Amino acid sequence: MRSKADHTAAIHAHRRVAVVVNTRSRRGRRHYPEVMRLLRAGRFDLVGVHQVTDPTRLRATVERALDAAPDLLVVGGGDGTLSSSIKHIAHRDVALGVLPLGTTNNFARSLGLPLDLARAVRVFSEGKVADIDLGLCGDRPFANLASFGVSVEVAETVRPWVKRVLGRAAYPLTAIRLLPRHQPFRAYITVDGRRHEVLTHQLNIANGRFHGGWQIARDISIDNRRLVAYQLGSGKRLRLLAETLVRATTGRWRSLAGGPFVSGTEMLLETDPPMAADVDGEVRLRTPLVIRTIPNGVRVMVPQGFTDT
Incomplete structure:
Protein backbone atom coordinates (compact mmCIF):
# COMPACT_ATOMS: atom_id res chain seq x y z
CA MET A 1 0.00 0.00 0.00
CA ASP A 133 -9.72 1.57 13.32
CA LEU A 134 -12.61 -0.78 12.72
CA GLY A 135 -14.42 -2.99 15.19
CA LEU A 136 -14.94 -6.71 14.62
CA CYS A 137 -18.05 -8.27 16.17
CA GLY A 138 -17.75 -12.01 15.67
CA ASP A 139 -16.84 -12.11 11.99
CA ARG A 140 -18.63 -8.84 11.15
CA PRO A 141 -16.50 -5.67 10.72
CA PHE A 142 -18.19 -2.47 11.85
CA ALA A 143 -17.35 1.20 11.75
CA ASN A 144 -19.36 2.62 14.60
CA LEU A 145 -21.37 0.56 17.06
CA ALA A 146 -22.51 -2.89 18.18
CA SER A 147 -25.51 -2.64 20.49
CA PHE A 148 -27.71 -4.99 22.50
CA GLY A 149 -31.11 -4.61 24.11
CA VAL A 150 -33.91 -2.22 23.31
CA SER A 151 -31.98 -0.66 20.40
CA VAL A 152 -32.30 -3.95 18.48
CA GLU A 153 -36.07 -3.65 18.64
CA VAL A 154 -35.77 0.01 17.68
CA ALA A 155 -33.70 -0.88 14.59
CA GLU A 156 -36.31 -3.44 13.56
CA THR A 157 -39.38 -1.28 14.16
CA VAL A 158 -38.53 2.41 13.58
CA ARG A 159 -40.66 3.65 10.70
CA PRO A 160 -38.96 5.19 7.64
CA TRP A 161 -41.46 8.06 7.60
CA VAL A 162 -40.67 8.78 11.27
CA LYS A 163 -36.95 9.04 10.40
CA ARG A 164 -37.76 11.36 7.51
CA VAL A 165 -39.92 13.64 9.65
CA LEU A 166 -38.03 13.59 12.97
CA GLY A 167 -34.47 12.81 11.88
CA ARG A 168 -32.23 11.50 14.64
CA ALA A 169 -34.95 12.10 17.29
CA ALA A 170 -36.83 9.16 15.74
CA TYR A 171 -34.62 6.65 17.53
CA PRO A 172 -35.04 7.78 21.17
CA LEU A 173 -38.75 8.40 20.63
CA THR A 174 -39.21 4.89 19.24
CA ALA A 175 -37.21 3.52 22.19
CA ILE A 176 -39.52 5.31 24.62
CA ARG A 177 -42.53 3.68 22.95
CA LEU A 178 -41.01 0.19 23.17
CA LEU A 179 -39.51 0.48 26.65
CA PRO A 180 -42.58 -0.32 28.82
CA ARG A 181 -42.65 -3.97 27.61
CA HIS A 182 -38.89 -4.49 27.31
CA GLN A 183 -37.26 -6.82 29.85
CA PRO A 184 -33.82 -6.03 31.36
CA PHE A 185 -30.94 -8.46 30.88
CA ARG A 186 -27.61 -9.23 32.51
CA ALA A 187 -24.46 -8.60 30.53
CA TYR A 188 -20.99 -9.88 31.40
CA ILE A 189 -18.07 -8.06 29.75
CA THR A 190 -14.63 -9.61 30.18
CA VAL A 191 -11.72 -7.28 29.38
CA ASP A 192 -8.05 -7.90 30.24
CA GLY A 193 -9.02 -10.78 32.52
CA ARG A 194 -11.54 -8.75 34.51
CA ARG A 195 -15.26 -9.58 34.33
CA HIS A 196 -17.78 -6.74 34.60
CA GLU A 197 -21.47 -7.41 35.28
CA VAL A 198 -24.36 -5.03 34.53
CA LEU A 199 -28.15 -5.27 34.64
CA THR A 200 -29.58 -3.06 31.94
CA HIS A 201 -32.03 -2.55 29.10
CA GLN A 202 -29.33 -1.30 26.72
CA LEU A 203 -25.63 -2.00 26.22
CA ASN A 204 -23.45 -0.44 23.52
CA ILE A 205 -19.91 -1.23 22.39
CA ALA A 206 -18.52 1.64 20.36
CA ASN A 207 -15.66 2.02 17.93
CA GLY A 208 -16.81 5.46 16.79
CA ARG A 209 -17.46 8.63 18.71
CA PHE A 210 -21.20 9.07 18.11
CA HIS A 211 -24.43 7.20 18.77
CA GLY A 212 -27.82 8.44 17.60
CA GLY A 213 -26.14 11.61 16.36
CA TRP A 214 -24.84 12.56 19.82
CA GLN A 215 -21.29 12.20 21.10
CA ILE A 216 -20.74 9.23 23.41
CA ALA A 217 -18.07 10.91 25.53
CA ARG A 218 -16.03 14.07 25.23
CA ASP A 219 -12.71 12.21 24.91
CA ILE A 220 -13.63 9.16 22.82
CA SER A 221 -11.89 8.52 19.48
CA ILE A 222 -12.40 6.34 16.40
CA ASP A 223 -8.62 6.04 16.05
CA ASN A 224 -7.23 5.06 19.46
CA ARG A 225 -7.13 1.23 19.07
CA ARG A 226 -9.80 0.79 21.77
CA LEU A 227 -13.47 -0.08 22.06
CA VAL A 228 -15.74 1.46 24.69
CA ALA A 229 -18.61 -0.46 26.32
CA TYR A 230 -21.29 1.41 28.24
CA GLN A 231 -24.84 0.90 29.43
CA LEU A 232 -27.74 3.30 29.21
CA GLY A 233 -29.59 3.46 32.51
CA SER A 234 -29.82 0.26 34.54
CA GLY A 235 -32.42 -2.45 34.96
CA LYS A 236 -34.92 0.27 35.83
CA ARG A 237 -37.01 1.59 32.95
CA LEU A 238 -37.46 5.04 34.45
CA ARG A 239 -33.71 5.57 34.73
CA LEU A 240 -33.19 4.55 31.10
CA LEU A 241 -36.08 6.78 30.08
CA ALA A 242 -34.58 9.74 31.95
CA GLU A 243 -31.10 9.22 30.47
CA THR A 244 -32.54 8.80 26.98
CA LEU A 245 -34.48 12.06 27.27
CA VAL A 246 -31.52 13.98 28.70
CA ARG A 247 -29.17 12.85 25.94
CA ALA A 248 -31.78 13.29 23.21
CA THR A 249 -32.35 16.90 24.26
CA THR A 250 -28.90 18.01 25.41
CA GLY A 251 -26.37 15.54 23.98
CA ARG A 252 -24.63 15.63 27.37
CA TRP A 253 -22.04 12.92 27.96
CA ARG A 254 -19.33 12.44 30.54
CA SER A 255 -15.61 11.86 30.19
CA LEU A 256 -14.34 8.30 29.77
CA ALA A 257 -12.39 8.78 32.98
CA GLY A 258 -15.48 9.59 35.05
CA GLY A 259 -18.32 7.86 33.23
CA PRO A 260 -19.72 4.31 33.36
CA PHE A 261 -17.38 3.01 30.65
CA VAL A 262 -15.35 -0.17 30.13
CA SER A 263 -12.56 0.17 27.56
CA GLY A 264 -10.24 -2.33 25.87
CA THR A 265 -8.91 -3.74 22.63
CA GLU A 266 -10.85 -7.01 22.95
CA MET A 267 -14.01 -7.92 24.85
CA LEU A 268 -15.88 -11.14 25.51
CA LEU A 269 -19.58 -10.33 25.81
CA GLU A 270 -22.01 -12.79 27.37
CA THR A 271 -25.66 -12.05 28.16
CA ASP A 272 -28.46 -13.73 30.07
CA PRO A 273 -30.60 -14.43 28.12
CA PRO A 274 -28.66 -14.63 24.80
CA MET A 275 -29.21 -11.42 22.82
CA ALA A 276 -29.24 -10.41 19.19
CA ALA A 277 -26.66 -7.82 18.13
CA ASP A 278 -27.39 -4.67 16.13
CA VAL A 279 -24.11 -4.13 14.27
CA ASP A 280 -24.21 -0.69 12.60
CA GLY A 281 -27.90 -1.10 11.85
CA GLU A 282 -27.90 -4.76 10.82
CA VAL A 283 -29.37 -7.32 13.22
CA ARG A 284 -27.55 -10.61 12.63
CA LEU A 285 -25.36 -12.11 15.35
CA ARG A 286 -26.15 -13.39 18.86
CA THR A 287 -24.20 -13.51 22.11
CA PRO A 288 -21.80 -14.77 23.33
CA LEU A 289 -19.48 -12.78 21.08
CA VAL A 290 -15.86 -11.71 21.00
CA ILE A 291 -15.57 -8.08 19.92
CA ARG A 292 -12.19 -6.53 19.15
CA THR A 293 -10.50 -3.72 17.29
CA ILE A 294 -8.86 -3.89 13.87
CA PRO A 295 -6.15 -1.18 14.13
CA ASN A 296 -5.83 0.96 10.99
CA GLY A 297 -8.43 -1.23 9.34
Whole structure:
Protein backbone atom coordinates (compact mmCIF):
# COMPACT_ATOMS: atom_id res chain seq x y z
CA MET A 1 0.00 0.00 0.00
CA ARG A 2 1.06 3.56 -0.64
CA SER A 3 1.98 5.81 2.21
CA LYS A 4 -0.85 8.06 3.35
CA ALA A 5 1.01 11.11 2.01
CA ASP A 6 1.45 9.51 -1.43
CA HIS A 7 -2.16 8.38 -1.48
CA THR A 8 -3.35 11.88 -0.58
CA ALA A 9 -1.17 13.39 -3.32
CA ALA A 10 -2.58 10.94 -5.89
CA ILE A 11 -6.17 11.85 -5.02
CA HIS A 12 -5.44 15.57 -5.22
CA ALA A 13 -3.53 15.25 -8.51
CA HIS A 14 -5.44 12.60 -10.48
CA ARG A 15 -8.90 12.71 -8.84
CA ARG A 16 -9.73 9.13 -9.91
CA VAL A 17 -13.04 8.53 -8.18
CA ALA A 18 -15.65 5.78 -8.28
CA VAL A 19 -19.06 6.67 -6.85
CA VAL A 20 -21.65 4.47 -5.15
CA VAL A 21 -24.86 6.10 -3.89
CA ASN A 22 -27.72 4.35 -2.12
CA THR A 23 -30.67 5.80 -4.05
CA ARG A 24 -33.06 3.38 -2.37
CA SER A 25 -33.18 5.80 0.55
CA ARG A 26 -35.19 8.99 0.21
CA ARG A 27 -32.21 11.26 0.95
CA GLY A 28 -29.98 9.39 -1.46
CA ARG A 29 -32.54 9.61 -4.23
CA ARG A 30 -33.23 13.30 -3.59
CA HIS A 31 -29.57 14.35 -3.36
CA TYR A 32 -28.13 12.16 -6.11
CA PRO A 33 -28.30 14.89 -8.80
CA GLU A 34 -26.60 17.34 -6.42
CA VAL A 35 -23.86 14.79 -5.64
CA MET A 36 -23.09 14.37 -9.33
CA ARG A 37 -23.14 18.11 -9.96
CA LEU A 38 -20.70 18.76 -7.10
CA LEU A 39 -18.30 16.01 -8.20
CA ARG A 40 -18.27 17.23 -11.80
CA ALA A 41 -17.79 20.81 -10.64
CA GLY A 42 -14.81 19.59 -8.62
CA ARG A 43 -13.26 18.20 -11.82
CA PHE A 44 -13.08 14.64 -10.54
CA ASP A 45 -12.32 11.87 -13.01
CA LEU A 46 -15.39 9.68 -12.51
CA VAL A 47 -14.19 6.19 -13.43
CA GLY A 48 -17.49 4.62 -12.38
CA VAL A 49 -20.87 5.85 -11.16
CA HIS A 50 -23.24 3.35 -9.52
CA GLN A 51 -26.70 3.75 -8.03
CA VAL A 52 -27.88 1.15 -5.50
CA THR A 53 -31.62 0.57 -5.72
CA ASP A 54 -31.54 -2.92 -4.19
CA PRO A 55 -29.61 -3.18 -0.89
CA THR A 56 -28.89 -6.86 -1.55
CA ARG A 57 -26.79 -5.74 -4.52
CA LEU A 58 -24.58 -3.37 -2.50
CA ARG A 59 -21.69 -5.79 -2.17
CA ALA A 60 -21.62 -6.59 -5.89
CA THR A 61 -21.93 -2.89 -6.71
CA VAL A 62 -18.99 -1.92 -4.47
CA GLU A 63 -16.84 -4.68 -5.95
CA ARG A 64 -17.72 -3.52 -9.46
CA ALA A 65 -16.77 0.04 -8.52
CA LEU A 66 -13.43 -1.17 -7.15
CA ASP A 67 -12.67 -3.01 -10.40
CA ALA A 68 -11.95 0.41 -11.95
CA ALA A 69 -9.02 0.84 -9.49
CA PRO A 70 -10.01 4.28 -8.16
CA ASP A 71 -7.85 6.13 -5.68
CA LEU A 72 -11.02 7.21 -3.87
CA LEU A 73 -14.29 5.30 -3.49
CA VAL A 74 -17.05 7.80 -2.69
CA VAL A 75 -20.02 6.20 -0.94
CA GLY A 76 -23.25 8.08 -0.27
CA GLY A 77 -25.68 6.72 2.27
CA GLY A 78 -26.38 6.20 5.94
CA ASP A 79 -24.34 4.34 8.55
CA GLY A 80 -25.61 0.95 7.37
CA THR A 81 -24.57 1.57 3.77
CA LEU A 82 -21.16 2.87 4.81
CA SER A 83 -20.51 0.04 7.25
CA SER A 84 -21.47 -2.55 4.63
CA SER A 85 -19.13 -0.89 2.12
CA ILE A 86 -16.21 -0.66 4.53
CA LYS A 87 -15.75 -4.40 4.89
CA HIS A 88 -15.06 -4.62 1.15
CA ILE A 89 -12.30 -2.00 1.18
CA ALA A 90 -10.62 -2.85 4.50
CA HIS A 91 -6.83 -3.18 4.10
CA ARG A 92 -7.01 -2.24 0.40
CA ASP A 93 -5.10 0.54 -1.35
CA VAL A 94 -8.17 2.71 -1.80
CA ALA A 95 -9.58 5.43 0.43
CA LEU A 96 -13.23 5.86 1.36
CA GLY A 97 -14.89 9.19 0.73
CA VAL A 98 -18.03 9.66 2.83
CA LEU A 99 -21.17 11.44 1.64
CA PRO A 100 -23.42 11.81 4.73
CA LEU A 101 -26.87 10.88 3.40
CA GLY A 102 -28.25 9.10 6.48
CA THR A 103 -30.47 10.03 9.40
CA THR A 104 -27.87 10.22 12.18
CA ASN A 105 -24.59 10.06 10.19
CA ASN A 106 -22.66 8.73 13.17
CA PHE A 107 -19.67 7.61 11.09
CA ALA A 108 -19.33 10.95 9.32
CA ARG A 109 -19.55 12.77 12.66
CA SER A 110 -16.86 10.49 14.15
CA LEU A 111 -14.53 11.54 11.31
CA GLY A 112 -15.24 15.23 11.91
CA LEU A 113 -16.80 15.54 8.45
CA PRO A 114 -19.18 18.36 7.57
CA LEU A 115 -22.76 17.18 7.06
CA ASP A 116 -23.35 19.73 4.30
CA LEU A 117 -22.85 17.98 0.95
CA ALA A 118 -20.89 20.75 -0.74
CA ARG A 119 -18.43 20.94 2.15
CA ALA A 120 -18.23 17.14 2.37
CA VAL A 121 -17.22 16.96 -1.32
CA ARG A 122 -14.67 19.70 -0.75
CA VAL A 123 -12.92 17.37 1.74
CA PHE A 124 -12.11 15.07 -1.20
CA SER A 125 -10.13 17.93 -2.79
CA GLU A 126 -8.64 19.53 0.30
CA GLY A 127 -8.50 16.78 2.93
CA LYS A 128 -6.05 13.99 3.66
CA VAL A 129 -5.95 10.19 3.78
CA ALA A 130 -6.05 8.67 7.28
CA ASP A 131 -6.03 5.10 8.57
CA ILE A 132 -8.74 4.51 11.17
CA ASP A 133 -9.72 1.57 13.32
CA LEU A 134 -12.61 -0.78 12.72
CA GLY A 135 -14.42 -2.99 15.19
CA LEU A 136 -14.94 -6.71 14.62
CA CYS A 137 -18.05 -8.27 16.17
CA GLY A 138 -17.75 -12.01 15.67
CA ASP A 139 -16.84 -12.11 11.99
CA ARG A 140 -18.63 -8.84 11.15
CA PRO A 141 -16.50 -5.67 10.72
CA PHE A 142 -18.19 -2.47 11.85
CA ALA A 143 -17.35 1.20 11.75
CA ASN A 144 -19.36 2.62 14.60
CA LEU A 145 -21.37 0.56 17.06
CA ALA A 146 -22.51 -2.89 18.18
CA SER A 147 -25.51 -2.64 20.49
CA PHE A 148 -27.71 -4.99 22.50
CA GLY A 149 -31.11 -4.61 24.11
CA VAL A 150 -33.91 -2.22 23.31
CA SER A 151 -31.98 -0.66 20.40
CA VAL A 152 -32.30 -3.95 18.48
CA GLU A 153 -36.07 -3.65 18.64
CA VAL A 154 -35.77 0.01 17.68
CA ALA A 155 -33.70 -0.88 14.59
CA GLU A 156 -36.31 -3.44 13.56
CA THR A 157 -39.38 -1.28 14.16
CA VAL A 158 -38.53 2.41 13.58
CA ARG A 159 -40.66 3.65 10.70
CA PRO A 160 -38.96 5.19 7.64
CA TRP A 161 -41.46 8.06 7.60
CA VAL A 162 -40.67 8.78 11.27
CA LYS A 163 -36.95 9.04 10.40
CA ARG A 164 -37.76 11.36 7.51
CA VAL A 165 -39.92 13.64 9.65
CA LEU A 166 -38.03 13.59 12.97
CA GLY A 167 -34.47 12.81 11.88
CA ARG A 168 -32.23 11.50 14.64
CA ALA A 169 -34.95 12.10 17.29
CA ALA A 170 -36.83 9.16 15.74
CA TYR A 171 -34.62 6.65 17.53
CA PRO A 172 -35.04 7.78 21.17
CA LEU A 173 -38.75 8.40 20.63
CA THR A 174 -39.21 4.89 19.24
CA ALA A 175 -37.21 3.52 22.19
CA ILE A 176 -39.52 5.31 24.62
CA ARG A 177 -42.53 3.68 22.95
CA LEU A 178 -41.01 0.19 23.17
CA LEU A 179 -39.51 0.48 26.65
CA PRO A 180 -42.58 -0.32 28.82
CA ARG A 181 -42.65 -3.97 27.61
CA HIS A 182 -38.89 -4.49 27.31
CA GLN A 183 -37.26 -6.82 29.85
CA PRO A 184 -33.82 -6.03 31.36
CA PHE A 185 -30.94 -8.46 30.88
CA ARG A 186 -27.61 -9.23 32.51
CA ALA A 187 -24.46 -8.60 30.53
CA TYR A 188 -20.99 -9.88 31.40
CA ILE A 189 -18.07 -8.06 29.75
CA THR A 190 -14.63 -9.61 30.18
CA VAL A 191 -11.72 -7.28 29.38
CA ASP A 192 -8.05 -7.90 30.24
CA GLY A 193 -9.02 -10.78 32.52
CA ARG A 194 -11.54 -8.75 34.51
CA ARG A 195 -15.26 -9.58 34.33
CA HIS A 196 -17.78 -6.74 34.60
CA GLU A 197 -21.47 -7.41 35.28
CA VAL A 198 -24.36 -5.03 34.53
CA LEU A 199 -28.15 -5.27 34.64
CA THR A 200 -29.58 -3.06 31.94
CA HIS A 201 -32.03 -2.55 29.10
CA GLN A 202 -29.33 -1.30 26.72
CA LEU A 203 -25.63 -2.00 26.22
CA ASN A 204 -23.45 -0.44 23.52
CA ILE A 205 -19.91 -1.23 22.39
CA ALA A 206 -18.52 1.64 20.36
CA ASN A 207 -15.66 2.02 17.93
CA GLY A 208 -16.81 5.46 16.79
CA ARG A 209 -17.46 8.63 18.71
CA PHE A 210 -21.20 9.07 18.11
CA HIS A 211 -24.43 7.20 18.77
CA GLY A 212 -27.82 8.44 17.60
CA GLY A 213 -26.14 11.61 16.36
CA TRP A 214 -24.84 12.56 19.82
CA GLN A 215 -21.29 12.20 21.10
CA ILE A 216 -20.74 9.23 23.41
CA ALA A 217 -18.07 10.91 25.53
CA ARG A 218 -16.03 14.07 25.23
CA ASP A 219 -12.71 12.21 24.91
CA ILE A 220 -13.63 9.16 22.82
CA SER A 221 -11.89 8.52 19.48
CA ILE A 222 -12.40 6.34 16.40
CA ASP A 223 -8.62 6.04 16.05
CA ASN A 224 -7.23 5.06 19.46
CA ARG A 225 -7.13 1.23 19.07
CA ARG A 226 -9.80 0.79 21.77
CA LEU A 227 -13.47 -0.08 22.06
CA VAL A 228 -15.74 1.46 24.69
CA ALA A 229 -18.61 -0.46 26.32
CA TYR A 230 -21.29 1.41 28.24
CA GLN A 231 -24.84 0.90 29.43
CA LEU A 232 -27.74 3.30 29.21
CA GLY A 233 -29.59 3.46 32.51
CA SER A 234 -29.82 0.26 34.54
CA GLY A 235 -32.42 -2.45 34.96
CA LYS A 236 -34.92 0.27 35.83
CA ARG A 237 -37.01 1.59 32.95
CA LEU A 238 -37.46 5.04 34.45
CA ARG A 239 -33.71 5.57 34.73
CA LEU A 240 -33.19 4.55 31.10
CA LEU A 241 -36.08 6.78 30.08
CA ALA A 242 -34.58 9.74 31.95
CA GLU A 243 -31.10 9.22 30.47
CA THR A 244 -32.54 8.80 26.98
CA LEU A 245 -34.48 12.06 27.27
CA VAL A 246 -31.52 13.98 28.70
CA ARG A 247 -29.17 12.85 25.94
CA ALA A 248 -31.78 13.29 23.21
CA THR A 249 -32.35 16.90 24.26
CA THR A 250 -28.90 18.01 25.41
CA GLY A 251 -26.37 15.54 23.98
CA ARG A 252 -24.63 15.63 27.37
CA TRP A 253 -22.04 12.92 27.96
CA ARG A 254 -19.33 12.44 30.54
CA SER A 255 -15.61 11.86 30.19
CA LEU A 256 -14.34 8.30 29.77
CA ALA A 257 -12.39 8.78 32.98
CA GLY A 258 -15.48 9.59 35.05
CA GLY A 259 -18.32 7.86 33.23
CA PRO A 260 -19.72 4.31 33.36
CA PHE A 261 -17.38 3.01 30.65
CA VAL A 262 -15.35 -0.17 30.13
CA SER A 263 -12.56 0.17 27.56
CA GLY A 264 -10.24 -2.33 25.87
CA THR A 265 -8.91 -3.74 22.63
CA GLU A 266 -10.85 -7.01 22.95
CA MET A 267 -14.01 -7.92 24.85
CA LEU A 268 -15.88 -11.14 25.51
CA LEU A 269 -19.58 -10.33 25.81
CA GLU A 270 -22.01 -12.79 27.37
CA THR A 271 -25.66 -12.05 28.16
CA ASP A 272 -28.46 -13.73 30.07
CA PRO A 273 -30.60 -14.43 28.12
CA PRO A 274 -28.66 -14.63 24.80
CA MET A 275 -29.21 -11.42 22.82
CA ALA A 276 -29.24 -10.41 19.19
CA ALA A 277 -26.66 -7.82 18.13
CA ASP A 278 -27.39 -4.67 16.13
CA VAL A 279 -24.11 -4.13 14.27
CA ASP A 280 -24.21 -0.69 12.60
CA GLY A 281 -27.90 -1.10 11.85
CA GLU A 282 -27.90 -4.76 10.82
CA VAL A 283 -29.37 -7.32 13.22
CA ARG A 284 -27.55 -10.61 12.63
CA LEU A 285 -25.36 -12.11 15.35
CA ARG A 286 -26.15 -13.39 18.86
CA THR A 287 -24.20 -13.51 22.11
CA PRO A 288 -21.80 -14.77 23.33
CA LEU A 289 -19.48 -12.78 21.08
CA VAL A 290 -15.86 -11.71 21.00
CA ILE A 291 -15.57 -8.08 19.92
CA ARG A 292 -12.19 -6.53 19.15
CA THR A 293 -10.50 -3.72 17.29
CA ILE A 294 -8.86 -3.89 13.87
CA PRO A 295 -6.15 -1.18 14.13
CA ASN A 296 -5.83 0.96 10.99
CA GLY A 297 -8.43 -1.23 9.34
CA VAL A 298 -9.57 1.14 6.60
CA ARG A 299 -8.42 4.26 4.76
CA VAL A 300 -10.70 7.28 4.70
CA MET A 301 -10.59 10.83 3.41
CA VAL A 302 -10.84 13.23 6.34
CA PRO A 303 -10.45 16.98 6.98
CA GLN A 304 -6.90 18.24 7.45
CA GLY A 305 -7.61 18.89 11.12
CA PHE A 306 -8.44 15.24 11.90
CA THR A 307 -5.97 13.74 14.40
CA ASP A 308 -4.57 10.60 12.75
CA THR A 309 -2.70 8.32 15.15
